[in-house]
Amino acid sequence: MSEIELPDLTAIEAESRQLALAASPFELHGALCGWLAGGGGSVREWPAKVLADDALPAPVEGGALDELRKASAAQLADRSFDFALLLPESDASLAERSGALFEWCRGFLGGFGLAAGARPRLSEEGTEALGDLAKLAGAQAQADGDEEDEEALVEIEEFVRVAVLLLHGDCVLAAQHRQKLN
Template identity: 50%
Template sequence: MTQAPLPAHALVAAELQSLEASLDASELHGSLCGYLSGGGAHERKGWFAAVMSDALLSPVEPDSALDQLYLASTGQLESPDFGFELLLPAEDRPVEERGDGLLAWCRGFLGGFGLASGANPPLSEESEEALADMARIAASDLTYEEPEADAEALEEVTEFIRVAALLLHSDCVLGPRHRRKLN
């Protein structure tokens, strides 16, 4: 089964702007993925209000960029082929913009994860380290001096974050689900 692709960063950003949401597209995707990875409810209709911690927010419109974001994200996190992607500014954007997008994604993930998982999530030692590393990355102040080397480093850090998110999802969602099936 083919996974739905993420909508373009620019489409999500435009929809957030039209909703007057003071959130970056990457940060929203990070929040959604953190929420889902921390065990937050998979609820297509109410995910936006849950992730934004605002029960008064209306559900997103079906087939909108935000709806596509939810469908693609849930499918990718659950996929056995590890096809999970981060919603970041396009590759043709300056490395500074993409780096800022990655930091925003990490901040969003940490917030969403904490919201859903609570104070003591069931993390392996490897996941605890990955979460701490993600927090250090989110708090980083990036400098850009060599665009080519910076772009390469950004790709490596992005891959680390991608794998860390999958690991956290595995510990908090897939592991407990499999344990329930065994009982």
């Protein structure tokens, strides 16, 4: 597990309801991570940015959504690859977990597109990873499955995690590196 832990899912859900956010916690975290990976700033009013609704209030400083932003930004910036996706616990049903993962990917694509723009500077691997995330975002939750389906979901989660780190590297770390060279 990561040294930098994400806040508790129930706290995130509660604060999301308080702010009347129209996205699930999974889609919201995906959008936040897409925004950050695409080069968007780690700002307290991030829900307004990632959900493209300037009327949304900023989360309470130190609250679950503010901590989610801080932890996600720190995980992405950390070189130890400890980035974690906000998803249901492993004892949740396959349908619940796969559905949440696909929601996460949908949110990621939206946030990434808002931050990175129409033509981000991506490596060949980054372009391929973004296309694969788009396919996952269009997938439907699996109703039930066997051990093989469980293993496949774990592999897909790991793929998404690595794809996000790759895209963050292309859009944020490479841009920082280019700035240092100039």
